[in-house]
């Protein structure tokens with residue numbers, strides 16, 4: 001009896017030790033996973049793919065994901081997709097997020113245009129946590145045409161890498177108009193908004209749908225603060241016809257291993273666009289939503305022609321500045 005009693009503390013101690021070892025092992029597993037060492041568990045760390053027009057609120061994460069995402073730290077973005085509106089910026093960001101070394105905010109932060117007064121700490125807090133070696137990114141297409149944006153981004157970091165997805169300015173203008181029309185069906189026709197005076201053929205350059213497409217003019221503003229080599233121009237057209245090719249250029253520019261390749265895409269005939277075979281953090285195919293790849297209204301071909309003439313000299317200047325012919329004519 002006395003012997004049994006004296007053995008009990010030993011058993012207790014052994015059990016406690018066993019429990020401690022198991023706890024340590026569990027913590028080690030969690031840490032290894034967070035550090036990206038256990039590739040198979042890595043998807044648990046990642047958030048669900050962003051909704052196609054995400055709200056400004058951070059995306060919800062499961063309890064395990066939230067816990068694991070506690071690893072790493074929030075950093076200001078090292079690379080930003082600054083434009084252009086309706087260029088294909090959402091497609092580019094969604095494709096890039098497949099890369100294990102890219103972490104991006106799903107929503108458009110609009111910090112350097114509308115939210116600058118909130119300060120850099122607010123902006124940093126919007127960012128996802130990243131581990132060493134991962135790149136933090138965001139996309140806000142309106143930055144490209146915001147006068148103050150280049151100086152503000154340069155003040156954050158002169159080394160920020162900038163990406164601009166550009167698209168034929170005429171198609172871009174029609175896409176922009178189609179978006180507005182979907183929200184306000186009673187707006188005037190594209191044709192009437194295009195001209196200041198239809199008889200003289202004078203284009204209304206104060207209409208934002210037209211203004212945004214004068215890429216050369218906006219680019220001049222960026223070149224006051226950033227060397228051209230720090231800006232990558234992605235072709236919105238090629239992003240549709242050869243997404244892997246454009247993603248290859250982007251990965252090189254960001255100094256990333258070329259992980260996103262042809263294998264990641266398939267062409268969805270119903271959607272009429274390339275889609276991901278597996279979205280980030282999921283094993284399911286993923287196409288962008290209904291607001292990406294809308295059917296455009298038919299526009300009077302004479303007006304389209306007039307717009308082509310209008311944009312031609314600006315396009316030529318843009319090709320010269322970027323050293324790249326985008327073939328829009």
Ligand SMILES: Nc1ncnc2c1ncn2[C@@H]1O[C@H](COP(=O)(O)OS(=O)(=O)O)[C@@H](OP(=O)(O)O)[C@H]1O
Pocket residue numbers: 084085086087088089090091141174175176178236239240273274275287288291292293294
């Ligand atoms: N893979 C894929 N799937 C769907 N859509 C694609 C894709 N790649 C590029 N695009 C083109 O992206 C256009 C929308 O551009 P943005 O995402 O930059 O628009 S926005 O500024 O964020 O509103 C959108 O314009 P519209 O066709 O006018 O809707 C598409 O043409």
